[in-house]
Amino acid sequence: MLGHGVTFILGGARSGKSSFAEGLIEASGLEAVYLATGKAWDDEMSARIGLHKARRGSAWTTIEEPLDLVGLLQSESAGNRAVLVDCLTLWLTNLMMAERDIEAETAELVAVLPRLKGPLVFVSNEVGLGIVPENRMAREFRDHAGRLHQAVAGAAATVYFVAAGLPLKMKG
Amino acid sequence: MLGHGVTFILGGARSGKSSFAEGLIEASGLEAVYLATGKAWDDEMSARIGLHKARRGSAWTTIEEPLDLVGLLQSESAGNRAVLVDCLTLWLTNLMMAERDIEAETAELVAVLPRLKGPLVFVSNEVGLGIVPENRMAREFRDHAGRLHQAVAGAAATVYFVAAGLPLKMKG
Amino acid sequence: MLGHGVTFILGGARSGKSSFAEGLIEASGLEAVYLATGKAWDDEMSARIGLHKARRGSAWTTIEEPLDLVGLLQSESAGNRAVLVDCLTLWLTNLMMAERDIEAETAELVAVLPRLKGPLVFVSNEVGLGIVPENRMAREFRDHAGRLHQAVAGAAATVYFVAAGLPLKMKG
Numbered sequence: 001m002l003g004h005g006v007t008f009i010l011g012g013a014r015s016g017k018s019s020f021a022e023g024l025i026e027a028s029g030l031e032a033v034y035l036a037t038g039k040a041w042d043d044e045m046s047a048r049i050g051l052h053k054a055r056r057g058s059a060w061t062t063i064e065e066p067l068d069l070v071g072l073l074q075s076e077s078a079g080n081r082a083v084l085v086d087c088l089t090l091w092l093t094n095l096m097m098a099e100r101d102i103e104a105e106t107a108e109l110v111a112v113l114p115r116l117k118g119p120l121v122f123v124s125n126e127v128g129l130g131i132v133p134e135n136r137m138a139r140e141f142r143d144h145a146g147r148l149h150q151a152v153a154g155a156a157a158t159v160y161f162v163a164a165g166l167p168l169k170m171k172g
Numbered sequence: 173m174l175g176h177g178v179t180f181i182l183g184g185a186r187s188g189k190s191s192f193a194e195g196l197i198e199a200s201g202l203e204a205v206y207l208a209t210g211k212a213w214d215d216e217m218s219a220r221i222g223l224h225k226a227r228r229g230s231a232w233t234t235i236e237e238p239l240d241l242v243g244l245l246q247s248e249s250a251g252n253r254a255v256l257v258d259c260l261t262l263w264l265t266n267l268m269m270a271e272r273d274i275e276a277e278t279a280e281l282v283a284v285l286p287r288l289k290g291p292l293v294f295v296s297n298e299v300g301l302g303i304v305p306e307n308r309m310a311r312e313f314r315d316h317a318g319r320l321h322q323a324v325a326g327a328a329a330t331v332y333f334v335a336a337g338l339p340l341k342m343k344g
Numbered sequence: 345m346l347g348h349g350v351t352f353i354l355g356g357a358r359s360g361k362s363s364f365a366e367g368l369i370e371a372s373g374l375e376a377v378y379l380a381t382g383k384a385w386d387d388e389m390s391a392r393i394g395l396h397k398a399r400r401g402s403a404w405t406t407i408e409e410p411l412d413l414v415g416l417l418q419s420e421s422a423g424n425r426a427v428l429v430d431c432l433t434l435w436l437t438n439l440m441m442a443e444r445d446i447e448a449e450t451a452e453l454v455a456v457l458p459r460l461k462g463p464l465v466f467v468s469n470e471v472g473l474g475i476v477p478e479n480r481m482a483r484e485f486r487d488h489a490g491r492l493h494q495a496v497a498g499a500a501a502t503v504y505f506v507a508a509g510l511p512l513k514m515k516g
Contacts, residue, residue, distance in 0.1 A: 130474020
């Protein structure tokens with residue numbers, strides 16, 4: 001069941017985390033808003049975005065925003081709406097590409113969460129459980145993602161880890 | 173304890189998932205069949221297969237089959253036998269090498285499971301919790317593996333996630 | 345709460361595993377000893393070590409030892425002290441660089457654990473949940489890490505898996 005505050009869903013690639021998040025929101029009966037942080041950098045990414053859209057169907061309002069997550073959450077969240085942010089690691093990728101200050105952006109996001117109305121569901125990819133990447137930028141990304149996940153999990157009322165389509169409650 | 177239907181055991185490299193699976197089957201008292209999907213592509217792989225075989229000992233019947241998992245399961249599963257499939261990611265590797273249609277193979281496997289007799293234990297490697305691989309084929313493999321795991325977990329009565337030799341029940 | 349024996353904390357990069365470990369020890373009221381296995385091979389590593397030290401503050405005694413973990417544990421562990429070893433994967437890296445016999449070192453560590461006095465907390469990185477690394481040394485590292493984690497988890501009274509700053513009890 002979807003709680004009133006923040007729900008954070010963390011999982012691996014193709015773990016079923018987005019479907020699980022969508023199911024939570026659809027079962028709530030609230031107006032469903034999909035806040036897509038992914039930008040179609042290439043055909044592979046376009047195809048992925050298209051598949052996600054087709055699966056959600058027409059009941060959802062989709063908004064695409066690669067960078068200004070905080071602003072969109074402030075304008076879109078409302079008591080009768082549930083907003084799904086999919087996903088935090090893509091937002092982080094966009095912030096890094098745009099050379100933004102990641103710590104400041106993370107702090108701003110976490111600060112705004114308690115003031116928002118209506119359920120919010122954040123989906124993100126756990127990326128820190130493999131071998132240390134040889135590429136320095138990948139290591140930085142991994143570090144930023146880990147810190148962002150800790151911050152969002154700290155602010156969330158409910159946290160799930162999803163593997164093979166199965167949710168495991170870590171908090172709440 | 174080993175259930176009558178499908179048990180799915182997911183874990184990382186050297187997580188103890190195979191030992192845990194073998195223990196479940198050995199404790200059942202049923203005739204134990206080991207269905208090895210691994211092909212010895214090189215010496216490293218040969219050594220791994222040899223180690224696994226030595227550990228299992230002579231009580232097991234070992235069958236090696238890189239591709240026709242569905243056919244073997246149909247001929248080998250029986251009420252007085254427990255079959256261990258080790259592992260799904262190696263089967264997936266073989267299917268990709270042989271340029272098979274992965275979605276069709278996954279669908280066929282999941283469709284046949286409810287019709288099989290006797291306990292079946294599937295072991296597989298979770299590979300989706302690291303950084304996005306730079307190599308396109310590795311990304312495709314990761315996506316296929318995630319979807320296969322969701323499908324098998326959906327069809328399974330019991331699912332465990334194994335880390336550091338410790339099982340965590342995710343379903344059942 | 346910190347138990348008398350061995351506590352093992354496994355998690356991903358930037359998962360909050362060290363903070364969780366430090367919190368367990370600080371809450372125990374015992375004298376806190378930090379056994380750092382990390383060697384500053386480069387500036388990136390130096391910066392990490394500096395950050396960890398600043399966070400812990402002056403209540404901790406810090407000892408740096410890249411290789412002789414077993415010797416240090418024997419001399420430092422005592423009933424009124426809690427020792428934090430951070431982390432096992434860095435120790436493993438150092439052993440591999442020094443071309444030590446990893447199986448023998450693992451066996452020696454596990455053999456000495458039951459004879460030590462006072463709580464011991466081991467922190468380590470799970471590295472086996474990503475795609476198989478292309479680099480052979482990385483594959484060997486991953487295999488050694490998995491076996492070391494199984495051995496330490498087997499000897500531990502309590503095991504946690506930490507993700508996004510949240511501990512999940514796997515044993516104890």
